[in-house]
Amino acid sequence: MFERFTKDARAVVTGAVEQAERGGAQAVDAEHMLLALLDKEGGRASFALAALGGGRWLESVRDALGEARRRGGLSQAEADALAGLGIDVGEIVARVEEVHGVGAMSGDRAKGGGKGARSRHRPFGRDAKDVLVRALRVATSRRDRHIGDEHILLALTSRPGVPAEVLADHGVTYETVTRVLYGGGEAKAG
Secondary structure (H helix, E strand, O other): OHHHEOHHHHHHHHHHHHHHHHHOOOOEOHHHHHHHHHHOOOOHHHHHHHHOOHHHHHHHHHHHHHHHHHOOOOOHHHHHHHHHOOOOHHHHHHHHHHHHOOOOOOOOOOOOOHHHHHHOOOOEOHHHHHHHHHHHHHHHHOOOOOEOHHHHHHHHHHOOOHHHHHHHHOOOOHHHHHHHHHOOOOOOOO
16 A cells, blocks of 8 residues: 555655654554644645645644643543533543643553653554555545545544544534545545
């Protein structure tokens, strides 16, 4: 599959690994892929994000991803659902961080710490793999012969989870990205 990736898409995948390493994460996840897309300039995905007002809200997206990570990866919708059951996720996070330190629920601490943990290989988590498979499906459904960074962005918007929720909160959905890139809306792939 990776032989079909464009230079921009490969840069996003490499950037996602770098994001995971920088954060000390055990594995590369979908949030790392979104962060790498936000950092990538000059590709079709960055064009779409800019056209949707990305210059105004990029930092807000980064902050929202950080807050979700502090909640142990729970989306705001999941936290709201738990609140409906009487479970205050914010209070739980505060108590855990009081005892174990800020970011204790993020899962970003490499076991054993130190420099050796930072340089070890980061596998792709299930959600990151799903994004890549969905990117392939998006490209295939469009009859594109390559998988570009735009397909990764579309894949991120087409699956449930924190990246899609955070992007949607900023007006970036599968439909809006499709409209910017291709001039019309169509059914979701995957």
